[in-house]
Amino acid sequence: MGKIVGKPKELKKINKTLILNSIKKRRSATKTEIVLDTGISNTTVRTLLLKLLEENEIISVGLDESSGGRRAERYSLNISKKYILSMIVEEKKIIYNIVNIVGEVVEENIIKIESIYDDNIIDTILEDLLSQYGNIKAIGISVPGIVNEEGYLSGKDIKEWKQVEVNKYIEEKYKIPVILENDLNTLALGYSMEYKKNFQKDLNLAYVHFTTLGAGAGLIINGNLVKGKNNFAGEIGIMPIEDSYLNEVLSRNLSDDKYSMIIANVMTIINCMVSPDMIIVGGNNFKHNLIDNIKKTYSEKNKIFSEVIAVKDSTKVGLRGITEIALDLINDDIKIISNGG
Missing domain, CATH: 3.30.420.40 (ATPase, nucleotide binding domain)
Incomplete structure (x- = not known):
C-alpha cells in the first residue's frame, strides 16, 4: 500500500483521519502497519491510537501471533460509533438503509408514499429511525429533481416544477448534516464505482x-x-x-x-x-x-x-451512490490523497 498524505492545516486532525483511513482499508491494523501506510512517526501513531481508543473511535481486537518478539496489538474501527442514513425518494416510495462507517448495511426498508410533495413523510421516517439509532451522524437523500440550497425542484416540465424544502428543515430540527443529490447523479456515481x-x-x-x-x-x-x-x-x-x-x-x-x-x-x-x-x-x-x-x-x-x-433494477446502485456521498460528510472535510495505493 502506498503512503497517504493530507494537506489541511490541522496536523493532528489530519493524522487521526489518516490512521482511521488505514484501519478502514485493512479492516484491522497494527501500529506498525499504520506507520507503514501513513508515514506518520511511530511515537505519533502510538499517541493518537490511545486518543482514538479513549474517544471510542476504535477498539482493540486482540494481539497478533508472536513472531519471536512482543505480540502486536491489533485495532479496528468501532463500526457502531456512527451510522449513516441513506434515502432514495421515488414517485410512490422511499427506499432507505442504515449503514455503519465501513458501509455495511444494518437495516434496509421500503416505505410507500402518496406523493413526493408530502412534507411530513421524511420527518416521520426520521423520528422512527432516530429513536432506534441515536448515533446517526449524516443523512444523504437522493431526490428526483434539481437540488438547490433549500431543497429541490421537481416536475415534468418547467411550468410544473415545485419546490420541495427538506434539507434545511431536517438540519435545523435534528442537528444532523444533510446532503441532497439528484437521483440520477447518485445512480451514475453508483454505477461508476461498480x-x-x-x-x-x-x-x-x-x-x-x-x-x-x-x-x-x-x-x-x-x-x-x-x-x-x-x-x-x-x-x-x-x-x-x-x-x-x-x-x-x-x-x-x-x-x-x-x-x-x-x-x-x-x-x-x-x-x-x-x-x-x-x-x-x-x-x-x-x-x-x-x-x-x-x-x-x-x-x-x-x-x-x-x-x-x-x-x-437500480435501487441498490443508487443507494450505494448516495451512501458514498453521505459517508464523505463524516470525514471531517479532510481530503485524502493516496499515492500509488
Missing part, C-alpha cells in the same frame, strides 16, 4: 433514466460527477425534441420504431457531447423489450458509439 472495481480505471459514463416523472441523465466524466451550473446538467427531459420537449413526446402513444428512434437520438446527442465509454439506460418507464432495436438504430447513426447497457 464498474471501476471491474475495469480498475475511471470510466466516462452516462446513466439515462426514464420514469413516469420524466427523463433525466447522470454523467461521470474522467471519474468525476458532472453537475453543471445550478446543478442543471442531465435535465434531458426538457430538451427540445421535434415540436415539443422530450418528456412530452415520450408521453405520447408512440410506435415501437418511433420510440426507438427518439431514444437512439438522445443517446446520439450524449455520444456527440461527451463520448462516454458506456451509456446505461433504465427506469420503470423504459421499454426494455425494445432495447435491441434501440441499440441497432443507435449504432447505425454513429460511426463511433458507446457501449449500451440496459438495467432493470
